[in-house]
Structure formats: C-alpha cells, structure tokens
Amino acid sequence: MIPRMGDSAERRSFPEVILRAWHQRDRGRLAGAIAVGEAHLWRARVTAVTEPLRVDCLGASEQQRARRLMVAARREAFTFAHAMARMVLGAYLQVDPVRLRFEVTSEGKPYLPGQRLQFNLSHSGDAALLAIACGREVGVDLEASDRKLDIDALARASMCEAERLSFDVLEPARRRRTIFQAWTRKEALLKAQGIGLARDPRDLRLPDATEPSMPAHLQHVGRTWTLVDVPLDDAWQASLAVEGKVSAVRGYCLGW
Numbered sequence: 389m390i391p392r393m394g395d396s397a398e399r400r401s402f403p404e405v406i407l408r409a410w411h412q413r414d415r416g417r418l419a420g421a422i423a424v425g426e427a428h429l430w431r432a433r434v435t436a437v438t439e440p441l442r443v444d445c446l447g448a449s450e451q452q453r454a455r456r457l458m459v460a461a462r463r464e465a466f467t468f469a470h471a472m473a474r475m476v477l478g479a480y481l482q483v484d485p486v487r488l489r490f491e492v493t494s495e496g497k498p499y500l501p502g503q504r505l506q507f508n509l510s511h512s513g514d515a516a517l518l519a520i521a522c523g524r525e526v527g528v529d530l531e532a533s534d535r536k537l538d539i540d541a542l543a544r545a546s547m548c549e550a551e552r553l554s555f556d557v558l559e560p561a562r563r564r565r566t567i568f569q570a571w572t573r574k575e576a577l578l579k580a581q582g583i584g585l586a587r588d589p590r591d592l593r594l595p596d597a598t599e600p601s602m603p604a605h606l607q608h609v610g611r612t613w614t615l616v617d618v619p620l621d622d623a624w625q626a627s628l629a630v631e632g633k634v635s636a637v638r639g640y641c642l643g644w
Contacts, residue, residue, distance in 0.1 A: 407619055410639040414438045422480065422505075425635040427521045427628060429528070429618065430476050434468045434514040436643035441471045445478075445485040461514070469516035472642065473509045476518055480505055497582035508579055510626070515644075517618070517626055524631040527580025528618075529572040531625050533564065543567050546574065546589045568625035570594070573615055580629040581609065605633060 407429065422428055432441075446454070450470050457463040471485075478485035481503065490498045499506065504523045509516065510530040519528035543555050543563075547570060558566055574589045594606070594615070606613045614634040618626035628637065 407616070407637045407639045410641040410644070412438075413640045413642055422520060422522050423635075424522050424524075425632070427519060427526060427614075427630045427634050427637045429628065429637060429639045430472070430518040430520070430642065431620075431639070431644055432468075432472050432516050432642035433644050434465060438643050441468065441475055441642075442485065443467050443471045445474045446470055447488075447490070465511055465514050465516075468514075469509060469511035469518075472516050473507065473518050477505065477507060477520070480520065493582050495582040496584065497579070510579075512624070515624065519628055519630075521630050525580045525582070526631070527576045527578065527629045529575035529579060529627055530618075531568050531572055533568055533623055533625050539563055539567055542571065546571050548590050548593045550593060565625065569617065569627075572625050572627040573617070573629075576627040576629040577606075577608070577613060577615060580613065580631065 410431065413430075446467065450467075454463050454467050454470075457466055474485035474488055477500070478488055481488075481500075489501065491501050492498050497508075506521045506524060506526050508519045508527045510528050511517070512530045512535075513532040515530060515532070517528055517530040519526045543552060546567070547555060551570060555563065555566060555570075571589075573594055574592050575584075577594075578584055578587060578589070578592070604615050606615055612632055614630045614632065616628045616630075616634075616637060618628055620626055
C-alpha cells in the first residue's frame with residue numbers, strides 16, 4: 389500500500405515553480421539546454437502545429453502499437469505524440485530522432501539508456517504533453533475535461549475515503565474539474581515513480597484535491613517530489629511530478 393500523503397506535504401506556494409508562459413517554438417527551434425533542477429514541458433495539438441512533424445521516425449514497436457489502434461483518430465494522435473517526443477528528445481540530445489533507442493523498466497516506464505535526460509509523455513484526444521528533466525524522475529498526465537465519463541464512478545475508483553468526503557460535498561459545477569485535478573495529480577506522481585496504474589490510486593492520498601492550484605513538495609517513498617498543476621485552458625487538465633525540489637518549470641508550445 390502506498391503511504392498516505394497529508395501533513396508531510398508543504399502547502400505553501402513556490403512562485404518560482406509556477407509555469408507562467410508558454411514559449412512558441414517550431415521545428416527549427418527545438419534544441420535547448422536543461423539544467424538540473426529544471427523541468428521542461430512541451431505541448432502540441434495535431435490540428436495546430438505550425439509545421440508537420442516527422443511521423444516516419446517511430447520505432448518498430450511504436451509502429452506496431454499504432455497499427456493496433458483501430459480508430460483512425462486515435463492512431464493519428466498516438467503517432468503524432470510519439471513523433472513529437474522523438475523529435476524534441478532528439479533535439480536535446482543532438483541525435484537523429486530515428487536513432488533514439490528506448491527501453492522500459494520492469495514496471496513498464498520508457499527511458500533512454502545511458503542518458504541523464506528523463507522524460508514522460510501523455511496524450512489525450514488530439515493533444516500531447518511531454519515532460520523532460522535532467523537526472524530526475526518525471527511524470528506528467530494530460531486529460532481532456534470534456535470526456536464523457538461517470539464522475540461519481542471515477543471518484544469511487546480513484547479517491548481515498550478522506551478525499552471522497554471532501555468531494556461529495558462540492559456543488560455539481562465544481563465536481564468535474566475537481567475529479568480531473570485529483571486524477572491527473574495522482575497519475576503524474578505514479579508515472580514519475582514508474583508505477584502508473586499498477587497501484588490502486590485510492591491508496592494514495594494527496595493534499596486536498598479541491599484546492600484550485602497546488603505547487604507542493606511531498607515526501608513519498610523516501611524521496612521528495614514536486615507536484616505542480618499545469619496551466620492550460622479550461623478544456624484540459626494536467627499535472628506534473630518531478631523528483632526533488634524544482635527551481636523552474638519552462639513551457640514550450642509547438643501549436644495549441
């Protein structure tokens with residue numbers, strides 16, 4: 389069972405961590421340096437990129453996974469997200485995206501062997517969000533807020549008892565955004581740890597999911613984590629988790 393989070397979370401804000409602006413980029417300006425203690429976020433949507441991305445750079449396993457997706461829109465979104473990740477990571481490492489070799493941990497988390505650069509990818513609908521850090525584990529989760537789902541069922545499946553008590557008294561207008569906040573925060577942290585949904589999210593209690601914004605430092609499994617809500621428009625909810633204390637989160641946009 390994952391230990392509960394509660395009093396160990398530092399509730400104060402960290403202004404230097406909050407992502408205040410997204411810097412526009414195109415294919416010709418992907419390269420960049422990342423310092424230890426920073427996290428970089430790259431966002432893009434299939435229909436809004438300023439230039440088409442190379443989709444011929446995917447590896448064999450990625451191509452196989454794409455072919456197994458029977459719905460064309462999902463196949464296109466998967467291909468787009470993984471092509472974006474390869475192109476951005478290749479630019480950081482100054483390597484042709486085709487030559488990037490990924491391996492997965494025993495828990496299924498992809499990584500670049502022999503590299504300090506850590507990354508995590510999430511995509512929802514036609515949008516993708518890529519998180520990058522140097523020498524630190526990182527996780528990110530992106531969800532489309534207009535997804536058709538049973539809000540109460542998701543709360544039962546993802547919230548611990550204490551979180552449910554806070555959630556159940558909310559007015560209906562706040563319930564959808566609150567459940568997505570709780571879900572993306574937990575998913576980002578579990579993905580950073582390489583666990584994902586192999587662990588029951590109900591065993592993980594985070595600071596109050598009803599808080600509108602939460603840069604926080606958490607002590608979990610013997611390590612410090614920074615957990616940040618990612619500012620996007622109302623159609624999306626996203627969260628970022630990084631091992632250790634983060635000095636800055638920088639955002640880059642390829643088209644949104």
